[in-house]
Amino acid sequence: MRVRIEWTYKKPKGPTTFFKSEEMKAAEAALIAEDLTQTGRVKELQFLDTNDQSWSMKELNKFLRGIQTEPHDAIVYFDGGFDLEEKVSGLGCVVYYAQNHKNYRLRTNAKVEGLKSNNEAEYAALHLALQELDLLGIRHQEVTFAGDSQVVINQLLDEWPVMEEELSKWADRIENKMDESGIRPSYSVLSRKKNKEADRLATQALQGVEVRSTIELEN
Template sequence: MQVRIHYALVVKKRRLSFRSDILEAQSALSFLEVLESNKKIEDLMIEDDTGDHYTPKLFRKRLAKVAEEISQLSLYFDANWQDAKQTAGLGVVIYYYKSEKSYRIRKNLMTNLPSSNNEAEYFALFHGLEQLKALDLNPQTIDIYGDSLVVINQLKGEWPVLDEGLNKWADDIEHLLADLKITPTYHAIKREKNKEADRLATTALTGVDVFSTINREAKPK
């Protein structure tokens, strides 16, 4: 969560109003402690990135609640298309934080639903977003990473979607994101930066299903 601090400095009955730069919520707490100790500071308020305002007390309660919510969502997707068999392997990796712990979901799928490599890439992203339905999400942003320039640039609106089949996938993804109340930011990455999703897609084609969720910070027993 990013915030701004609003306050007034009162000196000899004269007031100056201030608004801080954008701060990360935890950094804002340190400034609040200093400002609250200054008797010349009045009307201390915190504005979050949605435009809501909080008193320092309510802001601390809000942060305590936020710590229990899922945040910092990111999703990596990839597909491995076999033209001869008209079969695709899909791979998805999702990362998020909850209660100050980092989690990872790994999921793959073998399917003959797509009719091309580009459709398989779209399906991989759609399949990944479907996994988010099982999570208790509040409205938030998500970073989406893929090495398919077609999918990434078309969903960013930089390339036109002329193929009817791909256009349907793009619409389905937009509708699913709207239902989840998630705002995407798309990132095109090189294949070597997408190895985990690629391995899952390749593994799917061997008939091995993978579906796991782990706490990445948990120590092995």
Template sequence: MKVYIQWTYKTKKKKSFTFTSDLVSLEEAVHFAEDVESTKRATDLVFTDEKGATWSMKELKKLITKIEEEPHEIIVYFDGGFDRQTRIAGIGCSIYYKKDGETYRIRKNAQLEGLDNNNEAEYAALELAVQELVVLNVRNQRVTLKGDSQVVLQQLSGEWACYEESFQRYINRIERYAKKQHLDFEYEVLSRKENREAHQLATQALEGTTIESHSPLQE
């Protein structure tokens, strides 16, 4: 989550100027605001998110405390593979998030039948990841989706048109999950090398090895 900071600055000659910052993280916003307040010339500090919700300094600090107790800074990696001969798909996802000062990782995969191609397997992998976010009860968060499928990420973001009815059904379901949980998605296309963890999970699923884990990461 990021916010704009707006404040009024008064000069020694009692002139007032209003400033608005770029989008910054909540922690950066508080540190900057405390620094500005220390000048004794800044007043009317207001923090505004991209949707227009506003907070005072006191309210923002409470929000940060609340967020720390819930899953946040969430990154999702996903990948899907499809064997044309057997018509079996392997899908996998890994999810990283922070909570109470610790970093956690979820790893999950599955083997599926009844899919038609690799792109559909990629969509199924992303839907699996989003379902895990619902189970985790991630709400009111910005989630970064990372994968090596440009088709899925560009269609889901609306950059590319989607003409395949089966793909559109995945998009509709994923968007319903996002709306229900009040999630905002960011999209990042990776190379296969950068997406190797999710790729390995999908490959293991194709080979019949099931992976399901949820644990804190050791520093």
């Protein structure tokens, strides 16, 4: 979960003013807020999540303690490739997440038939990522999805219309899956270079190389 801090600062026998921070991870916000309160000059402090729901310090710390044993703070990279001659698609996804104060990376791919375009493959790759999140038990959380498909991301943001029937079905399938899982998505469009992990997985899938691995990352 990402939050911003809002607080009122009061100088002893002086003026009072109001501050608010940029969005940051909830754990980082809790540390900063604790440091702020130690100044003795914070009169009121609250956290606001991306839905503008207000959290007290006590509520946020309770939430953070509760999620430590579960996968959280997930960032998903996805990519799809389409072989026009063979009429097959390669899907790739990478999931970075935290659990028990450790960081992990999951990489997986899949080779599928029956899709008709690269845009469909991109949607299918995102759907594959959602299935992986479900297997990890990541539910009722904010998740960042990053990919190099402007079509998919802008359509899911309702910034671009969905004209093709196949893509409309994929968009509905993905939104329904997110609703079922309680996932609150944020999206980021990347250059292909910055999405190279997921791109490589999609390419390997097209080449018939199956990948599935989870590793712990060094902090």
